[in-house]
Amino acid sequence: MDAIVFGATGFIGRSLVAELLNDNQHVAAAVRDDTLTPWLTRRGIDTGRLTVVHADITRPLAGLPDARDVYNAAARFAFGLGVDEARATNVTGALNVLEWAATLPGLRRLVHVSGYRVSASDGRPDYRRLGAYEASKLEGDLAVRARAGELGLPLSIANPSTVIGPGQYIGLATFVEDLWKGRLPALPGGPDVFLPVVTIDYFARFLARLPTAEAGQYWVLDDATPLLPELISTIAEHTGVRAPRRTVPVGLVRRLPRALTGADPETLSFLSADRYPTDSAHAFAASAGLEMPPVADALRRWADDLVAARFGAWEPWLQPYGFHPVAGSRTWVNGERHDPAHVLLHGLPMNADLWAPLAARLPGKVLAPDLPGLGRSSPIPANETPVTWLDDLMGPVRTRPVLVAHSLACGPALRFAVRHPERISGLVLVSPAFAQAPGPRLTRSAAAVPMLRRMSAARLAGTLGLPEGPAVASAAADLRRPGVAGRVIAALRTAVAEREESRRLLARVTVPVEIVVGSDDPLVSAVGRPVTEIAGAGHYPQLTHPAEVARRLLAPSPA
Template sequence: MDALVFGATGFIGRHLVAELLSQGQQVAAVVRDDTRTPWPTDTSGLTVIAADIAQPLSGLPAARDVYNAAARYAFGLGVEEARAVNVTGAVNVLEWAATLPALRRLVHISGYRVSAPDGRPDYAALGAYEASKFEGDLAVRRRARELDVPLTIANPSTVIGPGQYIGLAGLVADLWHRRLPALPGGPDTFVPIVTIDYFTRFLAKIPEAPAGEHHWVLDDDTPLLPELVSTLAAHLGVPTPRRAIPVALLRRLPRRLTGADPETLSFLSPDRYPTASARALAEAAGLEMPPAAEALRTWADDLVGARFGTTTPWLEPYGFHDRTWIMGERHRPGHVLLHGAPMNADLWAPLAAHLPGPILAPDLPGLGRSASAHSTDAWLADLMAPVQTRPVLVAHSLACGPVLRYAAAHPERIDGLVLIAPSFLQAASPRFTRSLLAPPLLRRLSPARLAKTLGLPEGAEIKSAAIDLHRPGVAHRTIQALRKDHAEREESRALLARLTVPTHIITGSADPLTAPTIHPVTEIAGAGHYPQLTHPAQIAGLRLVRSRGA
């Protein structure tokens, strides 16, 4: 084997395996459970082997380079639980690597707060995770000298990227959910980052460099924590905490009050780190870190898109643009899908699976994940500005009014309209109206209760909507949007009667129109107010709008 990677299903390990495979290397991935295959790349050069590094190792294939990315990364661990992998396991890997006849390099991945040439880790003060990493680092150095193993230790800071949901991700989650009333630490607190893509490329270059030098791998230009949080808050469209709590005070306050894990507090430090050797290796290898602020914003998109590790986004690319959550193709969509209340763009996942061509699906301003304060009409004009095609606009419920106004103002920009359950042509649902008497009531709806209120099965789209409604401000803005839509009913009806753009209306038999229209109408038997959720294939099978170019 060219390389053997321990801990290959962990966050760093699986990305490292993918990087090595992309370079054409023959890679052995050592995992505890060989039924998992988490590498989204060509695996023709991959061999998966099950082994437990907490036990002495034998019977593994020989390799030129060995990487130990295995670690027990969690807070609140017991001492023995942490030491089994972070200390005993690390030494077991080194002692096995020492038996390889043609070993070029053992790369041990440690941490930026734990590596030191001497000293003893204080488990009581540091906690089991950090102390065990510290002890493991010392043990690996010492045993490598005894066995004359060519060792390089890589000490990464907080590694960010798709799939990283612990560590700093917890702070981002608190910021997103408005559970961060104050910043931890002081104005000089430095929590450095490094992206997973950069770090794995760096790791792949280590065996080519001389042995014996260890590297702190982090971005020295990472903003200080107050600026880092402010950058993320501006991108996510949430308020930046204005107060700060010193670490010394956080240590004295009860955890139930601060929400801070005591083991994370030592990472809130102004300390800087010796990165000269890592920067020299990177320069020689032609590696360049992405700008820290850009990397943080991209990671924040990944965190929100994956709901902090609880789901997988149904459409790519995705992310925030000017505080609007946008999924799909921004420049050449065939369909632009605009949701109604109390949903978000995830409403369209079932229908989008049946539609041809690229799709653009945003969260409306102030709803779902979007925080844009623009009026919906101005927001829609901005959304469509970079679009180079003439897409079909598909709107649901309260989104139908703004779409009508855009179509009337810019008929040359679109190929037609599809209005699904246009609220201004229907009677308001009494059951839904009763459930929206006040924003606090809407905010407290569980996914099951929301599904029952809407008369829908409880699925991923309902869960997604409920999660957003629980965020401060979203329920209130949803109520405002519904009231505004109701106030514009007559205006929308009049505009629809004058509209010359090809338009098709779809409604469910259980949610019929109550006002006449001159445009074609298709009624879906057995459907209610959300036929795109309950009958997506039937809707996609309709010839909705005859193309003007046909």
């Protein structure tokens, strides 16, 4: 083997394996359970040069294939670990990998992934002060360097800072999650806190080339990472949420009850103004032709990844995804912005994830945004309207897509179709609320907003008459964010007031129109257009009967 990677199913290990395979190396991946191969396959990585071997580094190793380069990317990374649990992988496991590597006759390099905070330590792993994770990483770093010196083993240690990218939901990600969910009134630490980052793609490339560098320690991080308040502000601006304006000294956070601060004591030692010896890493990266991406762009992309994955709760259903400026809103957009075959506008109280089952059955590309102020999108300014927002959203579109709208989104879709018939090839209205019986009178209740905000996914599913699933869970998560539930109620009130206008607009549409409803939620007003009724469906047929809706969308358009 050219290389063997321990910890190959972890966040760093799997990306390293992908990088080595892309370099046409023959790679052994040492794993306990093979979740790696499906992960690589989903990303289009050729696994022809991959050999998966089973190994438990907490025990002495034997029977593994020889390799030129040995990577130990295995670590128990979590806060709140027990000491024995943390040491089993981070200390004992690291030494077991080293002792096995020492038996290889053709070993070129052992690469051990450590942590950047080892430079800020006085060399004594104080488990009580640091917590089990950081203290065990420090102890492991000391033990590996000492034993490699005794054996004369060629050793390189990579000390990465916070590694960001798709799949990283620990550490700094918890700050972003609290920011996104409105739970970050103040930042712990002072205004000079430096919490550096490095992207997973860059770090994987760095590791893949590190065996050719001079043996030693390499601190891999972006020195241009903004100080923590500016870092959080960058993400807040990108995602359309409010950044905290205050900081709280770490000493005060330590003294306050955790139930009040929400801060894990183990994370507080990372909040410092320390800088790190990065010269050797930068010099090697330059010689290897490696260049870090602009850190602000990397932070924005990572924020998109975190929100798309609901901070690890589920896999994104459509790519690309992310926040884009649309009519003054930071609008969450899934899919193709330039050449979609279908543009999908969701109804209330859902978001664009409502369309996932249907989109999977449609040929061609789709564009599925969250409406302004709803789902993951921020509100539009007072001088903008849903009509101007849709105009701006459709601005980059070069095709003539079919515009598909659900429920209360049918109003803006009708307005666009009347104003811009040359921009779309057809209009499909799914469960148009303006022609159906009014729903529950939530809009008249003073308790509507807090009630909606407190709804669990199960209760929301029951209220809407839907089975529990990712789309409902996604909507419930958004409703708990500050302001979203109130904007849902406001949109309901507006739609009720515009029912008659929407009926009149329908008569003025000149492009082909199709109306799709469920048999359990029929039209109560004449619409003068072709209507497809789906047996057994309610108000959300695209979610409960996606195959039937897809067949209707793919049928020849009515004249």
